[in-house]
Amino acid sequence: MAENEDADELDTIVVPAREDGFEEEFLKNSRWFAIRISGAMIDKIKYIAAYQVAPVSGITCIAEIDRIEKYNETNKYILYFKAGTTQKINKIGLGANKGQAPQAPRYSSYKAIMTAKSVDDLWSK
Numbered sequence: 001m002a003e004n005e006d007a008d009e010l011d012t013i014v015v016p017a018r019e020d021g022f023e024e025e026f027l028k029n030s031r032w033f034a035i036r037i038s039g040a041m042i043d044k045i046k047y048i049a050a051y052q053v054a055p056v057s058g059i060t061c062i063a064e065i066d067r068i069e070k071y072n073e074t075n076k077y078i079l080y081f082k083a084g085t086t087q088k089i090n091k092i093g094l095g096a097n098k099g100q101a102p103q104a105p106r107y108s109s110y111k112a113i114m115t116a117k118s119v120d121d122l123w124s125k
Contacts, residue, residue: 010107010109011044011047012046012107012109012110013047013049013107014049014050014105014107016101017032018052019052022052022061026063026086030081033077035077035078036104037077041107047063048081053101058091058093058119059089059091059113059116061086061088061089062087062110063081063086063087065080066081066083067079089113092116092122094119095119095124100122100123102119106123108122108123
């Protein structure tokens with residue numbers, strides 16, 4: 001979370017995605033699943049953004065969430081996107097701090113993602 005970002009503004013979950021899962025689930029099926037989400041965040045999350053792992057190494061798509069449901073009998077969730085809301089965005093790549101690449105879901109805000117130049121803008125302290 002960026003210094004100027006208030007916890008109340010966190011409305012987006014950023015998930016790391018490998019190419020096969022990204023193409024099939026995020027783009028084709030408009031969903032993403034088996035995500036751990038803090039109980040306090042369930043009602044706050046309005047968007048999901050995909051961080052494509054190497055070789056892309058950047059956030060490339062964002063979608064509006066339609067609903068969040070429990071995933072099977074686990075403590076994880078499946079997120080379904082609103083039809084027609086998945087959009088490709090200008091790639092938000094890694095900045096100077098390569099350690100900022102998300103290895104697990106991370107929270108940010110739609111506003112911060114749409115104005116970020118690099119991942120450092122989202123999570124550098």
